[in-house]
Amino acid sequence: MVRFIGIMKAAPAGFFTSDALACARALIGAELAFGACAGEIVETEAYLGEGDPACHTFVRAKARAFVAENPVGTAYVYLNYGVHYLLNFLTGPEAVHGFVLIRALRPTSGLPIMVRRRKRRHPRELCSGPGKLTAALGIDGRHHATDLLAHPEFRLCLPEAPAPVEADGRIGISRAAELPYRFTHAERQEWISRPVKR
DNA sequence: GATGCGATTCAC
DNA sequence: TGAATCGCATCA
Numbered sequence: 303m304v305r306f307i308g309i310m311k312a313a314p315a316g317f318f319t320s321d322a323l324a325c326a327r328a329l330i331g332a333e334l335a336f337g338a339c340a341g342e343i344v345e346t347e348a349y350l351g352e353g354d355p356a357c358h359t360f361v362r363a364k365a366r367a368f369v370a371e372n373p374v375g376t377a378y379v380y381l382n383y384g385v386h387y388l389l390n391f392l393t394g395p396e397a398v399h400g401f402v403l404i405r406a407l408r409p410t411s412g413l414p415i416m417v418r419r420r421k422r423r424h425p426r427e428l429c430s431g432p433g434k435l436t437a438a439l440g441i442d443g444r445h446h447a448t449d450l451l452a453h454p455e456f457r458l459c460l461p462e463a464p465a466p467v468e469a470d471g472r473i474g475i476s477r478a479a480e481l482p483y484r485f486t487h488a489e490r491q492e493w494i495s496r497p498v499k500r
Numbered sequence: 501g502a503t504g505c506g507a508t509t510c511a512c
Numbered sequence: 513t514g515a516a517t518c519g520c521a522t523c524a
Contacts, residue, residue, distance in 0.1 A: 361521070363521090381518065381519070382508065383517070388508085401507095433508050474508070
């Protein structure tokens with residue numbers, strides 16, 4: 303089953319050289335595909351490598367090493383709570399790097415596969431959270447520090463026109479949670495992980 | 501070496 | 513409301 307999203311174009315080389323906030327916003331409404339599974343990105347978060355206490359680079363030496371050793375666009379896949387893999391992309395020109403966390407998709411293709419991987423039947427339970435969507439797509443630690451954009455099974459297409467976006471605070475963090483660095487698709491609120499706080 | 505916690509999800 | 517479960521930072 304493939305649902306029409308709109309006119310899409312492959313993300314241009316260098317897309318992730320923009321800063322994390324611009325990338326996170328621009329990815330709303332984009333199509334992300336991995337293997338036979340795909341979805342429309344409806345929720346992202348930005349983490350800034352400078353001045354953002356919630357960014358991994360703020361406390362984790364390994365994250366700083368990752369930034370120093372990998373080119374922009376590299377996948378940063380993080381295992382959190384020892385349970386769930388979270389998918390990020392390294393962004394920004396050198397020195398103003400950051401990360402974009404992919405937090406939710408509206409599934410568009412490969413739903414039977416997602417249902418099997420997730421052990422959930424309802425479409426809204428498949429990709430409505432950062433740990434859920436990696437499980438649904440089959441992304442895990444094997445993809446950490448790899449160039450997913452060059453992966454033959456991976457595809458990222460941007461909408462011809464920007465999607466309507468709402469910004470509010472990031473989810474599940476204790477530091478700098480009030481910064482409006484979460485972005486959601488204004489017309490796809492039923493597919494996101496948690497309601498927008500007004 | 502021990503301890504504590506985290507960008508979560510699910511069952512109880 | 514709490515368990516699952518692991519990497520990493522922090523402190524002894």
